[in-house]
Amino acid sequence: MSDILIVGNGLAAQRLVERMRHHGYAGTLTVLGSELETSCRQSASPFSTVTPHASDTLGLSSLPTIHIHVASTVTSIDPEHRRVLAQVSGAEAAYSYDTLVLTPETRPLIPDIPGLVSAEGHLTEGVVAPGTAATLPRITGNAVVVLGEGPLAVETASALAARRGETTLVCATPQPLSTHLGETCSGMLSEQLEQAGVTVIAGKPAVRRLPGSLCLEDGTTLPADTLILCTGAAPDTRLAREAGLDVRNGIVVNDQLRTSDPRIHAIGDCAEHDGQVMAGLSATWEQAETLAEILTGRAADYRPRPASLRLRTAVADVSAIGSLADLHQPGTRLISLTDRANRRYARLALRDERVVAAVLLGLPQAIATIGLLHRRMERLPSDRLGLLLELPPRPASDNAAADEKTPICLCNNVSKQTLLHAWQAGSLTVTALAEATRATTGCGGCSQSVEELCGLWTRETRYEWEKAS
Amino acid sequence: MGEGIVTRTLLVIGHGMVGHRLVDQLRALDTDHAWRIVIAAEEHYPAYDRVGLSSYLDGKSKSDLTLAGAGFLTDPRMDLLLGCPVVSVDRTARTAQTAHGDRISYDALVLATGSRPFVPPVPGHDLTGCFVYRTFDDLDALRAAARPGRPGVVVGGGLLGLEAANALRLLGMRPHVVETAPHLMPTQLDSGAAHVLDRHVTELGLRVHCGTATASIDAGANGEVRAVTLSDGTVLEADLVVFSAGIRPRDELADAMGLERGERGGIAVDDLCRTADERVWAIGECAAVNGRCYGLVAPGYRMAESVAHQLTGQKPEPFTSTDTSTTLKLLGVKIAAFGALRPDHGHAVEVVFAEGTDRYAKILLSEDSGDLLGGILAGDTGSWTAIRSLVGHRPPADLEQLLLP
Numbered sequence: 082m083s084d085i086l087i088v089g090n091g092l093a094a095q096r097l098v099e100r101m102r103h104h105g106y107a108g109t110l111t112v113l114g115s116e117l118e119t120s121c122r123q124s125a126s127p128f129s130t131v132t133p134h135a136s137d138t139l140g141l142s143s144l145p146t147i148h149i150h151v152a153s154t155v156t157s158i159d160p161e162h163r164r165v166l167a168q169v170s171g172a173e174a175a176y177s178y179d180t181l182v183l184t185p186e187t188r189p190l191i192p193d194i195p196g197l198v199s200a201e202g203h204l205t206e207g208v209v210a211p212g213t214a215a216t217l218p219r220i221t222g223n224a225v226v227v228l229g230e231g232p233l234a235v236e237t238a239s240a241l242a243a244r245r246g247e248t249t250l251v252c253a254t255p256q257p258l259s260t261h262l263g264e265t266c267s268g269m270l271s272e273q274l275e276q277a278g279v280t281v282i283a284g285k286p287a288v289r290r291l292p293g294s295l296c297l298e299d300g301t302t303l304p305a306d307t308l309i310l311c312t313g314a315a316p317d318t319r320l321a322r323e324a325g326l327d328v329r330n331g332i333v334v335n336d337q338l339r340t341s342d343p344r345i346h347a348i349g350d351c352a353e354h355d356g357q358v359m360a361g362l363s364a365t366w367e368q369a370e371t372l373a374e375i376l377t378g379r380a381a382d383y384r385p386r387p388a389s390l391r392l393r394t395a396v397a398d399v400s401a402i403g404s405l406a407d408l409h410q411p412g413t414r415l416i417s418l419t420d421r422a423n424r425r426y427a428r429l430a431l432r433d434e435r436v437v438a439a440v441l442l443g444l445p446q447a448i449a450t451i452g453l454l455h456r457r458m459e460r461l462p463s464d465r466l467g468l469l470l471e472l473p474p475r476p477a478s479d480n481a482a483a484d485e486k487t488p489i490c491l492c493n494n495v496s497k498q499t500l501l502h503a504w505q506a507g508s509l510t511v512t513a514l515a516e517a518t519r520a521t522t523g524c525g526g527c528s529q530s531v532e533e534l535c536g537l538w539t540r541e542t543r544y545e546w547e548k549a550s
Numbered sequence: 551m552g553e554g555i556v557t558r559t560l561l562v563i564g565h566g567m568v569g570h571r572l573v574d575q576l577r578a579l580d581t582d583h584a585w586r587i588v589i590a591a592e593e594h595y596p597a598y599d600r601v602g603l604s605s606y607l608d609g610k611s612k613s614d615l616t617l618a619g620a621g622f623l624t625d626p627r628m629d630l631l632l633g634c635p636v637v638s639v640d641r642t643a644r645t646a647q648t649a650h651g652d653r654i655s656y657d658a659l660v661l662a663t664g665s666r667p668f669v670p671p672v673p674g675h676d677l678t679g680c681f682v683y684r685t686f687d688d689l690d691a692l693r694a695a696a697r698p699g700r701p702g703v704v705v706g707g708g709l710l711g712l713e714a715a716n717a718l719r720l721l722g723m724r725p726h727v728v729e730t731a732p733h734l735m736p737t738q739l740d741s742g743a744a745h746v747l748d749r750h751v752t753e754l755g756l757r758v759h760c761g762t763a764t765a766s767i768d769a770g771a772n773g774e775v776r777a778v779t780l781s782d783g784t785v786l787e788a789d790l791v792v793f794s795a796g797i798r799p800r801d802e803l804a805d806a807m808g809l810e811r812g813e814r815g816g817i818a819v820d821d822l823c824r825t826a827d828e829r830v831w832a833i834g835e836c837a838a839v840n841g842r843c844y845g846l847v848a849p850g851y852r853m854a855e856s857v858a859h860q861l862t863g864q865k866p867e868p869f870t871s872t873d874t875s876t877t878l879k880l881l882g883v884k885i886a887a888f889g890a891l892r893p894d895h896g897h898a899v900e901v902v903f904a905e906g907t908d909r910y911a912k913i914l915l916s917e918d919s920g921d922l923l924g925g926i927l928a929g930d931t932g933s934w935t936a937i938r939s940l941v942g943h944r945p946p947a948d949l950e951q952l953l954l955p
Contacts, residue, residue, distance in 0.1 A: 414954070417902040422917055425899075464947045466901060472920070478936070478946035487939035491875055492848040497935070522617075523567075523847050524601045526877040530935055 089184035090114020093349030100373030158324035183347040187314035196290030210310040222306020229311030230254040239394035253286040277396040316351035331358040336382040400448040403438030434460035492523020561656035568834030568850035569662030570597035575858035592635040661832040665797035674767030679775030683714040698722030703778045703788040707734040711794035743928035749907040812838025821868040889924025889941045911953035
């Protein structure tokens, strides 16, 4: 068995190790992680609602072949000599490998707003950048402002709403999550956040951080004892770049999750597959699983699923599958539901009865069912209205019986029954039926229906005759 | 004529679709021949199918479209005076005076004068080359003025405007449609359904300009229509202009007769179409039933039937329905709007099933009961009658399949 070296000790690395163990890997695994990552994963966040069933991945050191060096800082990768250089407890150390897996995480993007960063390059007093939902921000004071429009910003604001004190969500986009959910749905989400006690200030960029407050473009100054930056994250690709690996937005990998160096793999939020950096937990999970299979000698290819977003906060239950653009893909069937009073919303794009893209709000059962069917690439049931509204099973229509008395000709109020009686009385053509009942003599909108009925009855009669003779 | 029955005279002013329906119905119900009927018609043709008027430019003749069959025209109980508008009525003397100076006595009077096209007062609206679209004469004038290959502008993107645009197309012209609202047919359709319609009519060669008003009609050197300027600054070259910007009730006789008018025009009547004068009724588009005018033929027909029942001493059905369901095929696109589309109380649950711009179905469900309230269909959707029959019930499990088979 060859030696496998994993750089990084975040969720991707933990999952990979766990899956390697599951698939029976018996060689040596060495994990080089920083102190920060270790402490992150051990802190119980009050709002890590999407935190995985992580408990079983924490006891890594229980396997004798796994070495974990948590206090190490990797300084460079040397592909030529297949080794990694690191600072461990202040001393330089070199680790050689047969196979190297890079799992660098993202680092929070700090927006270019005056007053956020000190001259020394640190975040100023009261400013925090949690980076992931799993990080507990240091909250001080009464007034908290969450800055950002993405899932992390909404999750953070939702979690803070329950506490005593003012919570304000500020974003530059028309609504929080509007680029994920579209205008109507993100509008409803905002209403729900407001109802939960979060003040939402949307469409107004922040321009300056002052001690204890935040200034917006329109001149408003908000009290902000703590300012939480949820303004995005960027892949940390410095080491890979310096090692000469192919790096674009992320570290470029193929279907085998292999970088441009055949002995080096990359997974997690920094890996770029097929032009896409697949951020998010579910993508990381899938990549870890696929790579574990590959590294334990199984035939596997990484096939990314469409990006999906699942936000399950105390305030709102939101799901998005695919992108907003996917909702308008040609050749798809659109199904949408808008229930403003109860803040329920759905928009689905289906092809061959399967979900291509979806945005769902306030429909927990539909979110669960549709998410599951989408992951399995299975067809939705034919009663989509029932699925969305959680209607009990109910009968299909029985046209033949139901519409006997419904007017066919609206202008003259002529029912199917009246037409049939006229037909039975000898009006056997459309013209004769029109004469006898006045149907079709108003706007003419029912001409086609009357023709169809006339044709149907004629065929039925012919059939009767043939049966009789 | 039955013994002991005194013949009375019914005067009907107007011979449109609704006036005709009244007379037709009365002839059927009046088995005792108690009524002599005089119809004073402004136009020179007996009643014709105005809803199907556009087919007059698509190969049909005046006689194809007429509603007056041979039995009607030769009925000895009836006098049809064509080209004979009534200019005043003396309610005390119970006589009407025609434009020719003749006096017609009546025992009962029904006003069925219909509507006139509304021409917005934009500069240039009365230039040579401006038309309306309502009568055979209007269409004859349009046909005479049409120049194949040349552009024409229709002001108004409602039902009639699109009919007029199609008429220009059939006459070989290149039609533009200008609609102030953000989408076509704003009265009947939502933006999704209008989108289906828009794509389809654009494919047929119509150029649609929505969300902009007509600022002026501009004359060329010869003093005739040359161009149309829109409020967004666009200038459309145009050899002719057709106004289809709505209709207004022909209620001018109300003033002359001292009868009340509805708040937004129309001759004020109750739900039995009665004016304040017990001998005078108003039906169809000229009538404001409890204050509201109806611009569709179906409600007009119900008014006509109600009055025919009253005139023959039968129990009439009061006119209460505000059902403005429409189903039609417009330039090859099926369109339907049915049931309640603007629920009175609060919100409704809105559900849309659609495929690109090919077909679109929106339904509204009651928030409390989940019952189907109404809907809008456009394009290649399922059977209207089947769907309409579901109104007032919980939608069946195969609703989507019924809407978009």
